[in-house]
Amino acid sequence: MSFVVKPSLWISSSSSSLLGEDSGFTSRTSKVTFNSRTSGVLKCMGVANPAAEITAYTTRVSRNANMAKLQAGYLFPEIARRRTAHISKHPDAQVISLGIGDTTEPIPEVITSAMALRAKALSTIEGYSGYGAEQGDKKLRTAIASTYYGNLGIEENDIFVSDGAKCDISRLQLLFGSNVKVAVQDPSYPAYVDSSVIMGQTGLFEKDNEKYGNIEYMRCTQENDFFPDLSTVSRADVIFFCSPNNPTGSAASREQLTKLVQFAKENGSIIVYDSAYAMYISDDSPRTIFEIPGAKEVALEISSFSKYAGFTGVRLGWTVVPKELLFSDGSRVAKDFNRIVCTSFNGASNVVQAGGLACLSSVGLKAMEDVVSFYQENTKILVHTFSSLGFNVYGGRNAPYVWVHFPGRSSWDVFAEILEKAHLVTTPGSGFGPGGEGFIRVSAFGHRENVLEASRRLKTLFK
Template identity: 80%
Template sequence: MNPVACLRLPASAATPPSPSRCRAASQPPRSVSRLPPRASSSTAAYTTKVYRNANIAKLQAGYLFPEIARRRAAHLLKHPDAKIISLGIGDTTEPIPEVITNAMAERAHALSTVDGYSGYGAEQGEKKLREAIAATYYGDHGIEETDIFVSDGAKCDISRLQVLFGSNVKIAVQDPSYPAYVDSSVIMGQTGLYQQDVQKYGNIEYMRCSPENGFFPDLSSVPQTDIIFFCSPNNPTGAAASRDQLTQLVKFAKDNGSIIVYDSAYAMYISDDSPKSIFEIPGAKEVAIETGSFSKYAGFTGVRLGWTVVPKELLFSDGHPVAKDFNRIVCTSFNGASTLSQAGGLGCLSPEGLKAMQDVVGFYKENTDIIVDTFTSLGFNVYGAKNAPYVWVHFPGRNSWDVFAEILEKAHVVTTPGSGFGPGGEGFVRISAFGHRENIIEAARRLKQLYK
């Protein structure tokens, strides 16, 4: 995949232009007469008269993970006999437990019968699954079945939430953080241009999370923003926020009138007393939305099933319930999650399914131990891993893409450069624990050989 062309703000510019000013500067008004494309040149391509979305042009290169895949493919062309081990993209590798696939198979076979066939379902998800999610993950937090919106994954819901918020909001993100938050904000027109000198987009608040502050931002230095994207355990750092830290975050949102979008995709990996849901914090229902996913619990990265919690207590500034507008977005743009995926979700939440998911999570956590031991033995500072399937390794003073290239070229191991998650990730590399055990052990051997 070729990187997407991008617009860059000169280092001398103090303030990036707004999206509307960017459009006005780069595109003629509709009333201006335009000549049709020339057809005389044999090399000239035909073009339509439709303007390109100027917000897409702001995006830097390709989306992080397709860019990693592109570089992996290029490396394989150069070294066709190399046995590449991928510990970069956070894709699961272990088979889905049979108790879950059996539930999907049973539903699939039922579709071939008159009594078992079903067509369109509720856009919000099947009632039984919404009830099961509420009871399993939010039973003690006052979240009800009607607050749950089942979806085809948390990443998809992030974009739907951006449509809900519109272009006239300002967001804050952890730095580093999952790139979908920032990229979806850019596409929606919430930001200014990319500022190459500081590696940030205008009109986004980057909340620095580093070893020095325990990977939790100094909220006293964060200005008021409308939407706060917060992931715990964090991707990529693996840090899980404590109860006291999340209490501070909820208070900060209330004091500023902000909405928190809390990404809990890795909550099942928490092994200490860190909260697994933002709704464990008193008052969170008045300021927070939470997304969840079966991708990293049950291996549903390809099956696609997640959910978003929008409490009825969450209101816009005019008193209108946020859930009503999100329901309108869902009903307009989505026909509901696959019935087979939802059957799998019910299988996941059965007693046997929950035990099977815990076993899968436990397997990946053992992989993190191997990776941590490897880098620790080599003298690196290592973070994360305890409550997440990611290991965040520090390479002080080095460009993270250079480290990525070095490990790929010399060890044939794919990692993820930290700078792909924001400027705060420079000097770090993320190692994913998603992999077959023999590959994890072999990758550890190669890395020890490289950095011994």
């Protein structure tokens, strides 16, 4: 663990000077401060030399053997470590991060005001409350069901409010246990694979093909429109599927998701559908798996307020487990998940849930749409930048990520070049699985002036 201290720099570039007078892109703020080092932020960097931590005394407790299977560090702390090393080497560098998918714009006031009022009420006898329902506040669960699932047959009791989709991924792994086979999109969000490894669902890491044994990697490439050829996919018990996808930014069509649901039914599988970026969909792609007939019998869904309302640090999400979803013995999946939640979780913060309820008011929904639109414009700027430089660019339409192809090159080498020469942090595609090699993911989460400055630097680097 280490502290990183970062000085600030003022930037005041204009969109017209960087992208041309007719670009159509506007700046939300005329001046913004970005930090090349974040003051007082404690980062999980990992231990550079584990041997240095060993003392003369050891316990008799064996290490979880599955932890030894994990390769290197988790992707994003590793990127943070390299970023810190770069700043140490270049202390005057003005580093801009387009790497980790962390939001940057302020939470809308209608939402923070609701949280502030709830927090203030806790200082009164009348307004104080302690433990709430582990499944979440009834009003919030009802609002989630009606707002996002309309007439799809999803009810309040199918909703489990949580402290974020990432946390629910691990709770779901507890639910499924170690004796299941998992399938993932390749590339995909690394938490799916890493949690499977820790749970003991996988074999050893196979260095020759950069894969873990006993995981079905469903290859998603530009050639198959980033949707796997299911005719080549072996049966798996649990299928992790993210749409819009992180990292490729692609959203599965209704026809594609219909094929996925049918595939799950034929194989008796359960789909864990990650819809954390659904609000970014700008075409007619389904925003939830439950728009597909029969999905309630083979799928559950995780989602989050993180990328809509700027709740990455506030932490609030939900999981939908339909009552129709059954294990092979006929028991309800929701019943077991409820037991997992009640055992491992005391419920989301009551202050944060008040914010979630405000998100789903008419004013809150409009405010979230404005935030999403801002990041979507950032995405257009990045797509325009890379396309103008002759790169093949994917994503960027239904998700806040741009997936850029560097054929024949190591994605970590590209990451290093952009960091070293342009002082920009991106994400190497290989960190999302072997299918990501040769790509980098560029995040559109950032202040407008930083994104414009990043665009200028990229044009200088790759002109």
